[in-house]
Amino acid sequence: MIGHTARREEEHRRGIFTRRAIGLGLGQLGLFGYLGHRLWSIQQQEGEKYTLLAEENRLSARLMSSPRGRVLDRQGRVVAGNKLNWRALLVPEQTQDVAATLATFSKIVPLTEQDIARVERELRRRRRFVPVVLREFLSWEEMARLEVNAPDLPGILTDVGHTRVYPEGAEMVHLVGYVAPPAERDMDGDPVLALPGMRVGRQGIERFHEKVLRGRAGAVQLEVNVVGRVIRELDRREPLPGEDIQISVDTELHKKLRAKAKEGTTICVLDAKNGEIVSLVSQPSFDPNVFTSGVSAAQWKAWTATRSTPLINKATNGLYAPGSTFKMMVALAGLEAKVIGPHDRISCHGHLDFGGNRFHCHNRRGHGAVDMRVALKASCDVYFYQLAMRCGIDRIAAMANRFGLGVDLEIDLPGTRRGLVPTRAWRQAQGKPWNLGDNIIHGIGQGWYQITPIALATMSARLATGRAVQPHLTRAIGGKPVPGRRPEDFPSLNIPERDLQLMRSAMYGICNEGGGTAPLGRLPAGYGAMAGKTGSVQVRRVTRAQRERGYSAERVPREWRPHALFVCFAPYNDPQYAISVVIEHGIAGGKYAAPAARDAMITVMNHFRGLAPAGPRVAESRAG
């Protein structure tokens, strides 16, 4: 009986074991099943999400800057190139004792106090495997000494980068521009700009063709560990070097022209037929190579404080009243408006009285009754006072615009000023009426006009060809010539040939006939004839008192003297070159600007006489 109970109890107990062990097992099974489900959902269903996160974290893309494209002159000479920059670097973690290594290093290659301070600052800031630059621009000899002593210099590396170099220095800077570290406004979304040592173009071709010259940065995808150390390279895209730009200026010719140009002088030489800028001299200038190593405060002050503004390219950014060089515009406007015929005469008594004011002619005795050709030749002011009154400013302005004055010439020199040719609407926008009397002064190129020297040269080229020639500097990009630059590619100005010929003839007379204002503009035999127009622009009103005492521009202080201007083209029979010369405070166009232009024309012609007429196009000869 008792045994039976015990057995039943025993069975009951075993039943409990069994049930509970099974329960425990099922419980465990459930937990592990849950784990399995979780694994599946993370690794399969959400795998992509986590993978992306993982990829981002372990990959680090490093950019490699590409060598900047060069700028070549008309003959293929380098005017902006790259110089190898040998540098010495220190990797702190590769040396036992940084101080000792630095001490040994400075015995071989001297370090300045500033260098050491900078290095110590960077050492504190950077991780121990990031190289720190010790010295840049090492000489070959210094490099050799470092290499020889390498065993004593643990942690010292040498490498080579590129630095922009301008072999012609100040000669070409106004055309080529220069490079500088990128500023906030230069950030155009290209990540390569963030690289240390990166430079972007400032001014000139360097700026205009920035994207082409920069090329495309290469990239290395690196696997990095949690502290950023490179573990291995996963992918590499080689940088695409920037393309070379060829400009139309011939360095040798340009230097010759510059050598003769005094301070404050601007000479623009265009190929009259195709608009190529043959030379663009703006004196004085500055050496862009200084920017590579940094500009001292004193130097900067010297550049910016002086009146002669070396940093500014006056050919494209200097604004002047065109003076008498503008008279062709007034004449053509009058002819087109039929307010005057070529042979209609206007009498000049030396002045014009209007509205209580007396407007003087530069010839106090007057020119008598003059027709258009004579008026231009003698630069009779009264003729043009009268003509401007007949014509009205708007017709004059429209004509000037067709010749490239006061409009955007789309020159490949960034920052080129558009200038200003006033109109009625312009004046009214200022809230003032355009008075009839305002026409008078604007008839002789004085007043509110603001014209750049390159626009004057453009006007001259357009007078010579009758086509809307566009000035430009770029000949070829990456060896491919820029299209659309043949003479016939430029549209006609739609000015009757008869009218144009009258202008050219008058300009011929100015340089080559008696009674012309620029006898000094006559070319010697064998160069063909030059046609030009003088201009002298007052920068300060000449008072009646001065006039009565016998005013002479030569005797007033320099900054009060008039600017001297001259525009011309040559040879007269087949115009090849158009030139504008502006000499700030140069007194008189005929006396000073005309001979400067003549000399420039001779220099240009001499230079190209030995060479092919327009100089070889590098790319064309290559392609041919």
Next chain:
Amino acid sequence: MAISRTDNSTLGRWWWTVDRWTLAALLALIGLGYLMMLAASPAVAARVIGEGSRGLLLAKQVVFLVMAATLMVVVSLLPPASVKRFAQLGCVAALVLTLATLVIGFETKGARRWLAFPFLGTMQPSEFLKPCLAVVSAWLLAAGKADAAARAADGRPRGGVLEARVLYPLAAFALLAVVAVILKSQPDFGMLMVVVSVFLAQLFVAGLNLILVAVALCAGCGLAVGAYFLLPHVKKRVDLFLDPESGDAFQITKSLQAFGHGGFFGRGPGEGTVKNQLPDAHSDFVFAVAGEEFGFILCAIILALFCFVVVRGLLRLLAESDLFVVLAATGLLAQFGLQAFVNMASSLHLIPTKGMTLPFVSYGGSSVLAIALGMGMLLALTRRRGPRTEMA
């Protein structure tokens, strides 16, 4: 292995009576332990101890794994009575050493759990205490039950507190209380949780009144809630689990990225990259390394191996009539399964991170050897015995 069924040597008898499937699963886990060390050690070596010492790290763990396999097999040769004796001695020794950690142990990460031995390196005695305690508790509980059953069979009256049926279980509770106090002092709440859970599992299987089981569960929950409010670091971990944005969830984020990065087939051996950034990739988060390099496939295999060992072990107990064996095996299996679950669930962000190793797979000498000891005892207890042993 060619061993005749009639081979009567110790080894021969062992071979024919041991649970060869479980043994195979455990050896497979040890092999995976080696594989995962190969995968995780470069990252750990590079980050923590210097690249040159990867070889040393590997060699140490290989030695431990071989020792573990040997220890497991040797212990599994013991008959149940010897296992009991072995566990009693081991329990006393481990208890003394664990107590010693409070005095002479060195501190890492704010806890004193480790003892340093000259030439032998460091060990964590509480790891060894864990399996021994499970076996000893099983013995005490079983002895109490056996006494009660014997009294019932003999018709002796019940009553009196000094009888074995009361004293033995009380001793088990007392022992647990002592261990709990020591572990709390170290502090090592993870270990404490495992020990208590294992004891509860044993009580459950021993036939504890279900009402009491419910009470115990509630008490456990109460303790957990209490720990959350009373212990700052527990609170921090739980908060981080509930809202990973609240703090530095770098480790768990990396762990999940590693799993996701691996996908179904994994990145391939040595191709893992997240592992390089994953703290504790070789120990608490080794499962994530497996997930990244070998994908869902290997993770599922590891999961299946653990599950197999636990479930098969419990199923085999259904045929077992010796209460001591049932309880001891239950305790060892519960401990093994719980530890594996906590580790894997931590790295999968299912529970707050709790520093617990993945048995055999994670790096660590004490852990591997202690698990081997426990599994050796399990194998010894679950060996098929002849009728001779039944109700001896």
